[in-house]
Amino acid sequence: PSYSSAKNSLGGSRSSEQFGKFASMSEHSDEHRQHLSHPMQGPGIRTATSSTRSADEQLKNTDPHLVELVTNEIINQGPPVDWNDIAGLDLPKAIVKEEVLWPMLGPDVFSALPRSILLFGPQGTGKTLLGRCIASQLGAAFFRISGSALVTKWLGEGEKIVHASFLVARCRQPSVIFISEIDMLLSSQLSEENPVNRIKTEFLMQLDRVLTSSEDQIVIICSTSKPEEIDESVRRYFMKRLLIPLPDSTARHQIIIQLLSQHNYCLNDKEVALLVQRTEGLSGLDVARLCHDAAVGPLHAMQGTDLSAIMPNQLRPVTYQDFENVFCKIQPSTSQKELDMYIEWNKMFGCSQ
Numbered sequence: 001p002s003y004s005s006a007k008n009s010l011g012g013s014r015s016s017e018q019f020g021k022f023a024s025m026s027e028h029s030d031e032h033r034q035h036l037s038h039p040m041q042g043p044g045i046r047t048a049t050s051s052t053r054s055a056d057e058q059l060k061n062t063d064p065h066l067v068e069l070v071t072n073e074i075i076n077q078g079p080p081v082d083w084n085d086i087a088g089l090d091l092p093k094a095i096v097k098e099e100v101l102w103p104m105l106g107p108d109v110f111s112a113l114p115r116s117i118l119l120f121g122p123q124g125t126g127k128t129l130l131g132r133c134i135a136s137q138l139g140a141a142f143f144r145i146s147g148s149a150l151v152t153k154w155l156g157e158g159e160k161i162v163h164a165s166f167l168v169a170r171c172r173q174p175s176v177i178f179i180s181e182i183d184m185l186l187s188s189q190l191s192e193e194n195p196v197n198r199i200k201t202e203f204l205m206q207l208d209r210v211l212t213s214s215e216d217q218i219v220i221i222c223s224t225s226k227p228e229e230i231d232e233s234v235r236r237y238f239m240k241r242l243l244i245p246l247p248d249s250t251a252r253h254q255i256i257i258q259l260l261s262q263h264n265y266c267l268n269d270k271e272v273a274l275l276v277q278r279t280e281g282l283s284g285l286d287v288a289r290l291c292h293d294a295a296v297g298p299l300h301a302m303q304g305t306d307l308s309a310i311m312p313n314q315l316r317p318v319t320y321q322d323f324e325n326v327f328c329k330i331q332p333s334t335s336q337k338e339l340d341m342y343i344e345w346n347k348m349f350g351c352s353q
């Protein structure tokens, strides 16, 4: 694909046609802004700045292959995420709303706001979901970069990918850049000659630029399940450090009911309560997997039949026994030692203890 086609889909003029997805996310987020019980003054997110214009110019001199890669593999086009899609996490959600989103959607004091957030905690607890939700609420483009892909699959051009991602994010602002497994880039264990240092340097440069710019409407969210590995000299770059814990019983109940409601199911309140109890210690992702596996039970029961010819109403409902059959497949992925470490790290460096 030619450079011009990549360019057209990224920088330049910002018609709603060109940014179909962007426009619909903004509308969605406008709707949510109405729901926020916060006095909103002013127009909220501002329009194109000189930072956008200069990024547009720089994009013209950027390797088209990199721009394509960012467009195809890093800009996330998933459906918007609402607060209600995230079970539990009341404290981090409240902090994000009150200290990050509301001020940002208010009048123009963007520069002093916390625009770098570290979400830490066990894997599969909703960190990415929260990142996507923040982007949806801001009506922002969502850039999702995998820290492990940068240091494995893309090692060699990792720093260029980071550079190009921030450039495109400037063209499309407001933007949210989400980097998972950030410990891979910011580990205190990196030796001087490790090539990952080049990616780290580029990332820190970009982060610093965003944090010191009064124009950039970019929020950087990083996630990690190994916060203790992050070099202490870079910890301070994250203005908010929020613990994203395992789901409590209320949150697990919400995840189970939400997923079951997508199927025909027959479980009484006592059985659901038992599921909530038995899933203690599992992450949200583990609970979701359990529900998905159980929901396949009725299909297994039809073995020998042509599955493509079965109508959904011919399937028997999902029962407690279907969960019983798959419980053995799911093990808690976080040890007590790790959970204690998160609590300790939160006490020392977190913002939500």
Ligand code: ADP
Binding pocket: 085, 086, 087, 088, 089, 122, 123, 124, 125, 126, 127, 128, 129, 130, 223, 247, 251, 255, 283, 284, 285, 286, 288
């Ligand atoms: P993380 O980024 O913390 O590793 P994700 O946000 O990618 O985890 O979550 C993975 C999946 O697990 C989600 O798509 C969702 O299905 C489920 N999940 C995890 N946590 C939650 C939560 N708090 N509420 C609802 N679903 C959750």
